[in-house]
Amino acid sequence: MVNRSKDFLRRRVEEDLELDRYKKIVTRFPPEPNGFPHIGHAKSISINFGIAKEYGGECNLRMDDTNPTTENIEFVEALKDAVEWLGFRWSGDVRYTSDYFLKLYNYAIRLIKMGKAYVDSLSEEEIREYRGTVTKAGKRSKYANRTIEENLDLFNRMKRGEFREGEHVLRAKIDMSSPNMKMRDPLLYRIKNGDHFRAKDKWAIYPMYDFAHPLSDYIEGVTHSICTLEFENNRDIYNWLIETLELEPPRPYQHEFARLNINYTVMSKRKILELIDNKIVDSWDDPRLPTIAGLRRRGYTAEAILNFCEQIGVAKANSTVDIAQLEFSIRDDLNHKVPRVMSIFKPLKVTIENYNGFEDINASYYPHDVPKEGFRKLPFSKEIYIERDDFMENPPKGYYRLTPNQPVRLKYAYIISCQEIIKDNSGNIVEIKAKYYPNSKSGSDSSGIKVKSAIQWVEANSAKEIEVRLYDRLFKKETPEGIDDINPNSLEIIKNALIEPAVIKDRVDSRFQFERHGYFFADPVEYSDKRPIFNRVVSLKESWSKKIKRENRRDKSKPKKEHIEGRVAPMSREEEILFKIYSEEHRLNREVANTLARDKELSKFYKEALKEFNNPIAIANITTNEVARELKVKKIDEVKFTPKDIADLVKMVDSGTISTKIAKDVFEEMSRSGEEPTKIVNDKGLRQINDKSLILSIVKEIISKNPKNVKKFRDGNRKILGFFIGQVLKASNGKANPKIVNELVTEELNLI
Ligand code: ATP
Ligand code: MG
Numbered sequence: 020m021v022n023r024s025k026d027f028l029r030r031r032v033e034e035d036l037e038l039d040r041y042k043k044i045v046t047r048f049p050p051e052p053n054g055f056p057h058i059g060h061a062k063s064i065s066i067n068f069g070i071a072k073e074y075g076g077e078c079n080l081r082m083d084d085t086n087p088t089t090e091n092i093e094f095v096e097a098l099k100d101a102v103e104w105l106g107f108r109w110s111g112d113v114r115y116t117s118d119y120f121l122k123l124y125n126y127a128i129r130l131i132k133m134g135k136a137y138v139d140s141l142s143e144e145e146i147r148e149y150r151g152t153v154t155k156a157g158k159r160s161k162y163a164n165r166t167i168e169e170n171l172d173l174f175n176r177m178k179r180g181e182f183r184e185g186e187h188v189l190r191a192k193i194d195m196s197s198p199n200m201k202m203r204d205p206l207l208y209r210i211k212n213g214d215h216f217r218a219k220d221k222w223a224i225y226p227m228y229d230f231a232h233p234l235s236d237y238i239e240g241v242t243h244s245i246c247t248l249e250f251e252n253n254r255d256i257y258n259w260l261i262e263t264l265e266l267e268p269p270r271p272y273q274h275e276f277a278r279l280n281i282n283y284t285v286m287s288k289r290k291i292l293e294l295i296d297n298k299i300v301d302s303w304d305d306p307r308l309p310t311i312a313g314l315r316r317r318g319y320t321a322e323a324i325l326n327f328c329e330q331i332g333v334a335k336a337n338s339t340v341d342i343a344q345l346e347f348s349i350r351d352d353l354n355h356k357v358p359r360v361m362s363i364f365k366p367l368k369v370t371i372e373n374y375n376g377f378e379d380i381n382a383s384y385y386p387h388d389v390p391k392e393g394f395r396k397l398p399f400s401k402e403i404y405i406e407r408d409d410f411m412e413n414p415p416k417g418y419y420r421l422t423p424n425q426p427v428r429l430k431y432a433y434i435i436s437c438q439e440i441i442k443d444n445s446g447n448i449v450e451i452k453a454k455y456y457p458n459s460k461s462g463s464d465s466s467g468i469k470v471k472s473a474i475q476w477v478e479a480n481s482a483k484e485i486e487v488r489l490y491d492r493l494f495k496k497e498t499p500e501g502i503d504d505i506n507p508n509s510l511e512i513i514k515n516a517l518i519e520p521a522v523i524k525d526r527v528d529s530r531f532q533f534e535r536h537g538y539f540f541a542d543p544v545e546y547s548d549k550r551p552i553f554n555r556v557v558s559l560k561e562s563w564s565k566k567i568k569r570e571n572r573r574d575k576s577k578p579k580k581e582h583i584e585g586r587v588a589p590m591s592r593e594e595e596i597l598f599k600i601y602s603e604e605h606r607l608n609r610e611v612a613n614t615l616a617r618d619k620e621l622s623k624f625y626k627e628a629l630k631e632f633n634n635p636i637a638i639a640n641i642t643t644n645e646v647a648r649e650l651k652v653k654k655i656d657e658v659k660f661t662p663k664d665i666a667d668l669v670k671m672v673d674s675g676t677i678s679t680k681i682a683k684d685v686f687e688e689m690s691r692s693g694e695e696p697t698k699i700v701n702d703k704g705l706r707q708i709n710d711k712s713l714i715l716s717i718v719k720e721i722i723s724k725n726p727k728n729v730k731k732f733r734d735g736n737r738k739i740l741g742f743f744i745g746q747v748l749k750a751s752n753g754k755a756n757p758k759i760v761n762e763l764v765t766e767e768l769n770l771i
Contacts (some may be wrong), residue, residue: 032070079239122238353556387738409421438454483523634673711759743764744757
């Protein structure tokens with residue numbers, strides 16, 4: 020039965036399979052390699068590859084390369100890259116319309132011989148004039164009377180390059196008075212000078228889309244040729260060609276869907292190129308662009324983009340999707356995935372006068388995302404920075420943060436109150452002298468002091484400087500008309516923001532939630548540990564509608580865009596080849612592949628480890644993180660572990676012998692002592708505990724020790740699960756298998 024809840028394309032595919040019209044579904048994604056693909060292409064990719072996958076069929080990737088002047092190999096690579104990054108695999112090799120040039124030419128000859136095509140020698144203007152209008156029939160060119168021999172001769176000489184561009188064209192002889200204007204003797208071939216990036220100077224004539232497309236579909240055995248609505252009227256040409264040439268079934272059939280439009284942006288390669296040419300954005304992967312490369316560099320995940328494509332659905336009517344929906348999809352995806360950390364964008368120094376010494380506070384990376392494991396140490400001392408906005412000397416009503424009369428909690432740490440405000444000569448606040456309450460520590464607070472909020476902070480001496488790039492919508496108008504509508508604040512750069520040290524040192528992820536600031540992504544191109552750069556993927560909440568109102572009230576907006584300097588050097592030929600192997604064959608993500616390809620030492624290390632244990636992704640990850648970190652401070656012959664040790668370590672994680680968290684500790688020990696990883700694990704008893712009954716006894720003990728929190732759980736506070744899981748993991752010295760812990764804690768709590 021055909022499923023009614025599916026979109027019209029899928030219903031059609033199901034019907035075709037049910038009625039045995041095709042044995043197997045073949046679709047294709049047919050971009051022209053004249054630019055980087057954008058999110059509109061992602062929709063087409065997700066439809067074509069998605070349908071093939073769901074119905075056991077295949078999807079081809081075909082470069083529609085019929086215009087020698089605008090196409091090149093860089094764009095081919097970008098298209099391949101985008102498809103793969105989105106998680107799809109094309110059937111067989113990448114295909115090129117240019118590979119079919121000879122076959123297409125032969126089809127044209129056949130049409131001429133059938134009297135169904137002729138060489139026309141009218142000028143472009145005359146052709147337009149002769150075509151008529153919607154209300155007025157067209158007039159056929161006098162050249163349509165040329166004999167078959169004359170046509171064959173002329174067409175051959177066109178092919179050999181004997182004429183200038185525009186001197187002749189090949190046209191189908193269909194119907195100059197058809198109500199469908201497209202059917203009024205459409206152009207099939209034109210003369211074009213210039214070398215084609217693949218066919219070089221072999222051809223002086225190039226097939227038009229309307230001719231090349233249906234026949235390429237047919238040559239490839241495509242069954243469902245899915246395109247956007249603008250091509251609805253071209254469908255008659257599509258069918259005419261296939262019928263007139265009496266092509267053997269199975270024949271392809273064209274189906275149209277609505278193209279994706281999004282507000283506050285532009286969705287066409289031509290318009291994007293204009294932005295690049297006018298230096299409004301830096302390149303095709305500028306994080307403000309709706310290109311797949313741009314979204315990816317900004318920090319969008321493939322999952323978020325695919326979810327978005329699924330949510331907007333497939334329809335037959337054009338409409339514009341609100342960009343907030345795209346932003347929602349990435350927020351939704353990152354919300355439960357990424358570690359949460361503290362950063363300060365506009366620092367205000369706070370000196371806690373009654374605190375002496377130093378401590379490391381344990382804080383979860385995933386306070387809301389049970390059961391993800393992961394803690395970091397937050398250094399704490401008497402000197403910290405808070406966000407300038409989190410202190411107000413004369414606060415308005417409803418201000419919940421630090422004021423001269425209102426204490427505030429430092430997240431994960433203590434409650435402080437303001438003792439003194441230090442100002443510079445011009446009256447600007449430069450420092451707060453504060454007092455802390457020793458028994459107010461988060462988690463064991465017995466101070467009885469009430470606060471209205473908790474704010475982020477970083478410890479002054481250990482905090483790292485980072486650059487943050489705050490991206491915003493590229494256009495200020497919902498339906499931008501051109502460059503005048505550019506949002507002057509689409510990029511704000513903060514050069515000296517501060518971040519807690521673990522983010523740089525441990526790098527547990529490349530995406531983070533900077534608490535209260537948004538989601539951030541380590542820029543995959545320019546980031547280095549010396550100069551960490553984070554792109555804002557998206558803010559935490561939708562704030563644009565409010566902003567528009569504010570902007571309207573303010574009368575002039577000052578442009579803030581700063582220039583970005585220092586791009587990364589291009590890869591050498593050799594590095595490029597390595598990069599290709601790593602990203603395509605080993606299927607490493609581009610960031611990792613990029614790091615490896617550019618670093619001979621790391622690359623060699625990786626390859627050697629890989630020989631010992633063939634798990635490219637895991638080996639590459641540890642090589643580009645842990646190993647790379649060691650190699651920054653030591654020479655390769657100074658490090659105490661070998662590629663084999665690393666392979667052994669990965670093997671143990673792979674088989675579940677140790678957890679990833681323990682693996683990090685083992686690594687530290689390996690690089691300190693030079694001991695073999697298996698020996699460390701055995702000697703120290705670090706094997707992961709997978710024994711359910713053992714874990715259960717720990718779970719029970721923790722539950723019985725914490726009746727208050729059990730009550731909270733029963734009262735509906737689901738977040739408290741994280742507390743229990745954390746405690747159990749801690750009690751097992753981090754060795755209990757977190758998955759099992761999660762299962763058992765949930766089970767046990769629900770039993771009570
Ligand atoms: P642009 O106007 O950006 O240059 P295009 O349609 O010329 O786009 P192609 O490279 O020819 O781009 O398109 C490849 C495929 O992607 C086509 O099947 C096309 O229909 C589809 N596609 C292009 N833009 C969109 C869009 N905005 N929404 C959905 N599909 C699209
Ligand atoms: Mg185009």
